[in-house]
Amino acid sequence: MNREKIEQIIGYRQEKPHETLQGIADYFKVSKPYIHKVLKNNNIPTVGAKTKTVKYCLVCGEVTPRKRKLCPGRCSYTYYNIKVNCAFCRIPFYRKRGQIKQKYNSGQYKNIYCSWKCYCRGQRDKRS
Secondary structure, three states: OOHHHHHHHHHHHHHOOOOOHHHHHHHHOOOHHHHHHHHHHOOOOOOOOOOOOOOEOOOOOOEOHHHOOOOOOHHHHHHHEEEEEOOOOOOEEEEEHHHHHHHHHHOOOOOOOOOHHHHHHHHHHHHO
16 A cells, blocks of 8 residues: 555544554455554554543542542542431431331331331321
């Protein structure tokens, strides 16, 4: 092939570093080994650049460190500790996310009480 075609292949690789060799070969209608040979002879990496995977926090939506699903600190606390109100005394308190999910899945999620005392009072009021 001519020098102009080689320069086009090199330019295409520099514009799209994530493209595979097969993708470049399909674009220029040549074989994959030919693309590999051209890139190798011109000291251009034959392995495509890897895309960086990023995870976003489920609470605030910011990029999280080390591919976690939550930011450490406040977002983590907010996600795992849900603020609920007592069904009897209406005082807000925090309950673990896992406890709430477990109760909901077992069908016992009708009322949430802050203490055993409020639970007993709530049950007494239901009977009356």
